Amino acid sequence: MKSLNKFLKDILKGSKPAIARAITIVENDSDYTLLKKLFRSSGKAYYVGITGPPGAGKSTLVNAIAKLLLKKKKRIGIIAVDPTSPFSGGALLGDRVRMTDLALNKNVFIRSMASRGSLGGLAQKTKDVALVLDAAGMDYILIETIGVGQVELDIAQVCDTTAVVGAVPGWSYPIIKTIATTGDGVDQVVVRIEEHRRYLTRSGKLESARKERLFSRINELIEERIRADLHKRLTTQPGLKKIIDDIYNRRRNPFDVAEKILRNSGFVF
């Protein structure tokens, strides 16, 4: 049986079974032990988001972009997020169908992910999964998510460059015509991604955007913990049913009750 150190070493040297297992762990576990260890080795990958409405051709484009990057001797991690059915909690993850060209390439790692609880098109855990791939030495991480309307902004917050696939009225960013099935125009997409990367790097915007993201990450982690703690305090509040009844009958009010719980929590004084 493997020790944690051996496991970490395997991930860092890019062993696929180790990466796969690590992703399962960060996806299912609320424990950050592994991510803490991997963080130090992350930050080298360039994150590209591919978003757009269902069926717009995202996976086909991801496949075509990855094939081009492979020619440049890059290692590529792909995260393909599909929605979890709110009714059953299950998910049908079908993006691999368009990526069969890459299935056996040793420089590509593809992981399908269900959005699970998160509201937007981007799974809450996507960042953690990307961190694993980043630490494992991927040069590019391509993240495919369904994005309609506002949701595409979600992925833009995680990625250095985001491409929106499909017709977007009023879109003021470079529009590149591609036929992803034949590869036409895909080289232009890669050129633009690299131009964008150079621009971000030179102007210092890459660094500041990444720092901002790290700030948000800390904020999220704090909020997540506080929210979970407060939720637990509320649900395990002695006499909760009575309190709710009292509020219902207007003998108490929700504001005072909330304040009391907050004060007792030690988070608010």
Added chain:
Amino acid sequence: MDKKIRVLVAKPGLDGHDRGAKVVAAALRDAGMEVIYTGLHQSPEAIVEAAIQEDVDVIGLSILSGAHMTIFPKVLELLKKKRAQRIIVVGGGIIPADDMKKLEKKGVKKLFGPGTPTTEIIKWLKENVKTGKKRVKVQKKRRRK
């Protein structure tokens, strides 16, 4: 969080019908599973590689082309070679009873004949698939040392 059963559904072989596989995939999703559908004409190598990267608990193969006696053993052999035997293999399709017995002896965990109701497949999977939860926990325990 409860670990979801992850299933890879593939349709290896040369014939071009994946309706059955898609129906099963959708039914498994509706039963709360995370189903990775990889599509038609997958080679055993591609199936096993995808199963490893996706860290699935089960591979489900739909085979109608009569190539079951080569494809199932090949998938099992590759899983063994890659030390991924924890992934169980099940299948469906038109498979003569004799062959079914042989394949189950070789290590295919379960074969469903044509027309098996999806409810039966779901029930079997829920009863027989150990999700990775245990493995994940073991990992955690070790980490604390």
